[in-house]
Amino acid sequence: MTRSLTLVLLLAAGAAIALRWPGLDQRPMHNDEAVNAVKFGQLWDHQGYKYDPNEHHGPSLFYATLVLERLTAAPDLDHYTDARFRFVTVLFGLALLLLLPLIVDGLGRNGVIWSAVLTAVSPALVFYSRYFIHEILLVFFTFLALVAGWRYWRSRRIGWILLAGAGVGLMAATKETFVITLVAAAMAIGLNQIWNRLLDASGQPVKAAPVNLWHLAASLAVCLVTAVVLFSSFFTNASGPLDAIRTYQPWIHRAGGDSPHNHPWYFYLQRLLFFHVSSGPIWTEGSIFLLAIIGAIAGFRRRKLAGANASFVRFLALYVFSLTAIYSLLAYKTTWCLLSFWQGALLLAGVGSAVLIRTARNRYWRFGVIGLLLAATAHLAWQSWRADTTYAADPRNPYVYAQTSLDVFRLVNQLEGLALVDPGVHKIVVKVMAPEGDYWPLPWYLRRFKQTGWWDHVPEDPFAPVMVVSAKLHAALDEKKTHLMIGYFQLRPQLFFELYVQRDLWQEWLAHKPSALLPASQ
Amino acid sequence: MRFTFTFSLGLALASSILIQSVGAADSSASSGDKVPLILKLPSPAFKGTPKDIQLSSYVEPLSDKPRPPMMVPAGLKNIAPGAKLTCSDKNATADTLGKIVDGDKEASEQSIIYLRKGTQWVQMDFGSPQEIFAVVLWHAHNSAKVYHDVIVQIADDQDFLQNVKTIFNNDQDNTSGLGVGTDREFFEIHEGKLIDTKGITARYMRFYSKGSTESALNEYTEIEVYGRPAK
Numbered sequence: 213m214t215r216s217l218t219l220v221l222l223l224a225a226g227a228a229i230a231l232r233w234p235g236l237d238q239r240p241m242h243n244d245e246a247v248n249a250v251k252f253g254q255l256w257d258h259q260g261y262k263y264d265p266n267e268h269h270g271p272s273l274f275y276a277t278l279v280l281e282r283l284t285a286a287p288d289l290d291h292y293t294d295a296r297f298r299f300v301t302v303l304f305g306l307a308l309l310l311l312l313p314l315i316v317d318g319l320g321r322n323g324v325i326w327s328a329v330l331t332a333v334s335p336a337l338v339f340y341s342r343y344f345i346h347e348i349l350l351v352f353f354t355f356l357a358l359v360a361g362w363r364y365w366r367s368r369r370i371g372w373i374l375l376a377g378a379g380v381g382l383m384a385a386t387k388e389t390f391v392i393t394l395v396a397a398a399m400a401i402g403l404n405q406i407w408n409r410l411l412d413a414s415g416q417p418v419k420a421a422p423v424n425l426w427h428l429a430a431s432l433a434v435c436l437v438t439a440v441v442l443f444s445s446f447f448t449n450a451s452g453p454l455d456a457i458r459t460y461q462p463w464i465h466r467a468g469g470d471s472p473h474n475h476p477w478y479f480y481l482q483r484l485l486f487f488h489v490s491s492g493p494i495w496t497e498g499s500i501f502l503l504a505i506i507g508a509i510a511g512f513r514r515r516k517l518a519g520a521n522a523s524f525v526r527f528l529a530l531y532v533f534s535l536t537a538i539y540s541l542l543a544y545k546t547t548w549c550l551l552s553f554w555q556g557a558l559l560l561a562g563v564g565s566a567v568l569i570r571t572a573r574n575r576y577w578r579f580g581v582i583g584l585l586l587a588a589t590a591h592l593a594w595q596s597w598r599a600d601t602t603y604a605a606d607p608r609n610p611y612v613y614a615q616t617s618l619d620v621f622r623l624v625n626q627l628e629g630l631a632l633v634d635p636g637v638h639k640i641v642v643k644v645m646a647p648e649g650d651y652w653p654l655p656w657y658l659r660r661f662k663q664t665g666w667w668d669h670v671p672e673d674p675f676a677p678v679m680v681v682s683a684k685l686h687a688a689l690d691e692k693k694t695h696l697m698i699g700y701f702q703l704r705p706q707l708f709f710e711l712y713v714q715r716d717l718w719q720e721w722l723a724h725k726p727s728a729l730l731p732a733s734q
Numbered sequence: 735m736r737f738t739f740t741f742s743l744g745l746a747l748a749s750s751i752l753i754q755s756v757g758a759a760d761s762s763a764s765s766g767d768k769v770p771l772i773l774k775l776p777s778p779a780f781k782g783t784p785k786d787i788q789l790s791s792y793v794e795p796l797s798d799k800p801r802p803p804m805m806v807p808a809g810l811k812n813i814a815p816g817a818k819l820t821c822s823d824k825n826a827t828a829d830t831l832g833k834i835v836d837g838d839k840e841a842s843e844q845s846i847i848y849l850r851k852g853t854q855w856v857q858m859d860f861g862s863p864q865e866i867f868a869v870v871l872w873h874a875h876n877s878a879k880v881y882h883d884v885i886v887q888i889a890d891d892q893d894f895l896q897n898v899k900t901i902f903n904n905d906q907d908n909t910s911g912l913g914v915g916t917d918r919e920f921f922e923i924h925e926g927k928l929i930d931t932k933g934i935t936a937r938y939m940r941f942y943s944k945g946s947t948e949s950a951l952n953e954y955t956e957i958e959v960y961g962r963p964a965k
Contacts, residue, residue, distance in 0.1 A: 243781060243783060244782075244783050247780050247781065250778070250780075251780070267780065267782045268780065268782075472785035473783065473785070473786075490843065491843055546783055613783075613786045614783060614784045614785060614786040617947065617948070619947045619948075626907075644778075648781070649778065649779040649780075649781050650781065650784060651778065652778075652781050652784075654778075655778035665776050666776050666777060666778040666779065667776060668779070683921075696906065697919075698906045698907065699880070699882070699904075699906060699919050700880040700919045700921070700947060701947065702879070702880070702947035702948065704784065705877065705878070705948075706877070706878040708880065708921075708947070718906075722908065722914060725907070
């Protein structure tokens with residue numbers, strides 16, 4: 213790797229850190245983040261981890277978090293912060309940049325540089341790198357498998373194919389949708405081979421020895437061992453590996469249409485290319501899309517590729533197109549799923565940027581093109597910053613999906629204030645009631661309250677010093693005048709909770725409330 | 735550095751004393767007659783990704799029961815359009831404030847005015863004392879939300895120093911500092927919030943709010959005040 217390439221990659225890494233690191237605590241935990249945090253908490257508290265084939269995806273996120281927490285001497289769960297969890301996914305988001313130099317003979321030097329720059333600032337990549345869910349891990353392990361696979365294709369060294377096998381095993385242990393990635397990759401390899409043989413034999417990579425079947429078998433073995441070790445929770449859950457296969461029954465059911473997450477085919481493209489809701493800003497990553505198209509066209513035409521390998525670029529283009537098509541055609545869609553194909557598009561966009569620079573007639577044009585690319589980069593970085601700060605929990609942000617409202621902080625602060633004036637402090641009894649268990653992420657935020665009960669209905673005896681009740685239940689628990697309904701709190705858009713407090717406890721709080729404990733919006 | 739070390743040492747000593755005293759309290763509690771009651775309560779059930787709900791221009795009312803009619807004397811009219819309007823947010827112009835009494839109660843952006851963060855008020859001067867029987871208040875019903883610290887007061891002077899009376903207050907934690915409220919919070923719906931003012935006499939009326947469950951900003955769509963000149 214040349215000194216200039218190293219320098220640019222370091223700068224890109226600096227920008228990536230600057231956009232991913234600050235304010236990791238500002239956005240309240242999403243339902244799914246909180247579920248992951250509580251599940252990790254069980255592992256951290258030596259209660260173990262057991263893969264659930266019906267929901268919540270694979271074990272890799274929890275074990276990766278465990279490794280990091282062990283290395284950094286994490287506190288007990290009561291003293292964890294949201295930021296500590298999100299730091300794990302930030303690291304995986306940053307690690308994508310580390311892998312890029314390994315495909316410098318695939319994307320070309322400038323292609324790698326611009327891919328790194330665009331990966332650093334892409335709002336989608338930045339936003340979901342700060343999200344304690346499985347998606348960025350899936351993207352990282354996919355890229356690891358791709359990079360290692362490419363290196364093996366170039367060198368035929370067994371170490372690379374073993375690493376690729378481990379990458380696929382980790383993909384499997386991360387999220388069930390890894391099969392979609394494998395299908396798209398297989399389609400792209402097949403179509404690319406057809407193209408190479410029929411239309412552009414000269415575009416094949418360097419002539420390499422035939423693939424060694426023993427190498428393939430060894431890679432498959434590493435893949436299986438990796439997956440089995442993780443799904444079996446390090447050989448403590450015998451049913452885990454079988455559950456990893458059984459899981460496709462409920463997931464296929466959902467993908468087939470029986471889900472609240474059904475959206476039209478253009479759902480992902482709309483969020484990436486042009487998204488505007490009421491008085492919110494206009495969001496677009498259209499510049500990346502355009503550059504990716506240019507990169508793909510250059511790959512198929514084999515012209516002005518600026519050091520990129522035509523066959524590799526064509527494979528990428530076919531892979532990104534296949535993956536986008538499959539995700540778009542499936543009825544089931546959640547915004548973060550777009551990350552899988554968008555990371556591929558970022559690689560193509562890097563090639564597209566290099567092609568544009570190469571196409572410039574003279575150095576003045578070249579400066580102009582570089583200036584335009586830097587302007588697009590700045591625009592993307594600005595959108596990333598807004599998505600992380602002002603619009604972090606705002607439904608007008610295209611990457612916000614069923615997000616917990618900021619108002620939840622007000623509720624938590626209020627409950628913490630009540631605990632401080634109660635003699636039992638965090639042993640105060642809190643009863644939470646919401647239909648269908650729709651109270652997440654409260655179990656995470658109320659983890660310090662050791663006597664908290666959770667119901668999906670109003671129980672026979674609902675009364676307690678503090679009751680947090682979904683407004684949908686129309687509980688009216690203040691009718692007997694023993695409790696006060698002291699306000700509504702928004703958990704998510706159009707989902708509200710009523711907070712009931714025992715009258716004497718409320719009066720005690722009013723008499724002693726320290727200003728530091730005033731609700732967050734004060 | 736030295737200060738930090740001294741401070742840390744002091745903190746550590748204080749913590750150890752505190753921990754010992756807590757330990758002593760625990761042991762005395764366990765050896766006495768009373769023990770803490772530990773309840774067996776149900777654990778939370780894990781849940782998948784919830785449905786995403788986008789903001790829409792209109793939100794259905796959360797209750798399907800129609801509001802019962804309020805009985806008032808015949809011949810009342812909405813006196814708000816004739817009132818002189820002022821507010822605590824000096825950025826709001828007279829034209830902007832005029833939208834609060836222009837009869838437009840729609841949920842669209844054009845119908846709503848925005849006041850700054852924190853406790854803000856809008857004030858009406860009816861020019862002479864009025865007998866007021868009802869107030870209807872719309873902050874913004876463009877999405878499901880609840881406004882905090884909604885307080886309605888009347889007074890005899892424009893500075894609200896003389897004969898101030900509170901006719902509605904849901905600031906139960908008194909964060910706006912106008913007294914502990916006893917009224918319930920309410921959802922913003924297309925019907926507006928109807929407040930029975932029971933024929934109270936006033937020339938000046940103030941409407942306070944302090945942001946909502948959705949935003950720290952204060953929105954106002956429309957205020958109607960039904961009354962007649964005081965005898």
